[in-house]
Amino acid sequence: MLEAEQNLRDKLLRFATSERYDGELARAFDLYWTGKYCIDDTSELGETDHARFIEYYIYDYQLAGHECTAVQRFAEFRSYTLSDEERRMLAEWEETVFGVFSAERSESSGMVLRDIFDGTELTVVNPELAMLPPDCLLIGRVITVLGERRLSGAVSSVPVSTEPVLRKFVTAKYDVYKREHPESDWRGFFQSERHGLQHLLLEMRLKIAAAGETQESHTERSA
Numbered sequence: 025m026l027e028a029e030q031n032l033r034d035k036l037l038r039f040a041t042s043e044r045y046d047g048e049l050a051r052a053f054d055l056y057w058t059g060k061y062c063i064d065d066t067s068e069l070g071e072t073d074h075a076r077f078i079e080y081y082i083y084d085y086q087l088a089g090h091e092c093t094a095v096q097r098f099a100e101f102r103s104y105t106l107s108d109e110e111r112r113m114l115a116e117w118e119e120t121v122f123g124v125f126s127a128e129r130s131e132s133s134g135m136v137l138r139d140i141f142d143g144t145e146l147t148v149v150n151p152e153l154a155m156l157p158p159d160c161l162l163i164g165r166v167i168t169v170l171g172e173r174r175l176s177g178a179v180s181s182v183p184v185s186t187e188p189v190l191r192k193f194v195t196a197k198y199d200v201y202k203r204e205h206p207e208s209d210w211r212g213f214f215q216s217e218r219h220g221l222q223h224l225l226l227e228m229r230l231k232i233a234a235a236g237e238t239q240e241s242h243t244e245r246s247a
Contacts, residue, residue, distance in 0.1 A: 029169055032110045036117075039102060040082050040094035048094075052085040053077065055219050060226065075178040076222075079165060083120050084218040093215075109170070116168040121146065122214040124190060125162045127153060134173075137162065140187065141194065142210045148173045159184045163225065180225060193224050 041049060053063040056077050061069060069077075082094045090097060099114050106114065123144075125137040134149040146166050153175070156162075164179030182190070197220055201213045214221070 026169070028107070028109050029113060032106070032113055035102070035106075035110075036082065036095060036098050036114075037078070039098045045087070045094070048085070048087050049081065051088065052081045055085070056080055056222055058223055058226070072178060076180070079176060079178045080218055080222070083117075083165065084122070084215045086216075113169055116170075119168070121166040121211060122164070122218060123166070123210070124194070125164070126184070127156060127158070127162065130154065137166070137175075139210070140191070141198075146173055148175050150175050156181065161187060161190070163221070182225070190224070194221065 050063050053061075066074060085093060087094060087097060092100075095114070095117055099118060103111055103114060121139075121144075123139040124141065125146075126140055128136045128138045128145065130136075131147065134147045135153045136145055136147050138145050140161065148166060149172055153162075160181045161184055162175065162179055162181055165176045166173055167176050168174075197217055198210070198213050201217060202208070205212065205216075208216075
């Protein structure tokens with residue numbers, strides 16, 4: 025990671041989690057986790073889950089009374105303190121792309137991802153994607169840094185067999201959203217309803233874990 029990128033991330037995080045936004049952070053946390061966890065005790069949250077929430081809070085959650093995200097608020101009030109390079113990155117970060125992606129093919133310029141809902145293809149530079157099994161979907165955010173696209177570090181992967189469930193749930197939500205916001209698109213939908221997808225992923229995770237425990241219990245009984 026570039027030093028300027030890390031510095032900007034640190035500044036953005038300090039701004040978004042400063043005392044003035046304590047109430048916003050708590051509301052976003054409850055919305056995202058549906059009461060499963062308490063913001064005063066996040067010891068049960070793993071590092072990746074915490075990173076996913078912070079990403080949602082900074083890039084998707086609409087600050088109450090401001091009708092903007094934390095990254096947009098930061099750009100409005102702190103951009104004058106940044107270097108030219110930091111301002112360029114910040115402008116890119118105001119236009120991140122969240123979606124559900126399949127890894128289509130590897131090219132010299134990177135891995136080509138396809139959004140399974142709108143068909144958009146994006147080339148990202150993430151060498152670690154070459155290690156992923158071919159039968160999974162990636163749920164996460166594509167962020168641009170000085171013209172180079174990459175998946176953020178807070179990515180979820182789910183078996184490709186879950187695609188029908190994802191499609192049914194997300195498409196139903198999108199149809200309702202589209203009727204209420206006819207001028208919007210998939211990008212606007214995911215920003216507005218990102219927490220809803222998290223709720224589905226959490227439910228799926230619990231079901232998979234329960235299935236694993238059931239299988240383990242059955243194996244022990246059989247033994």
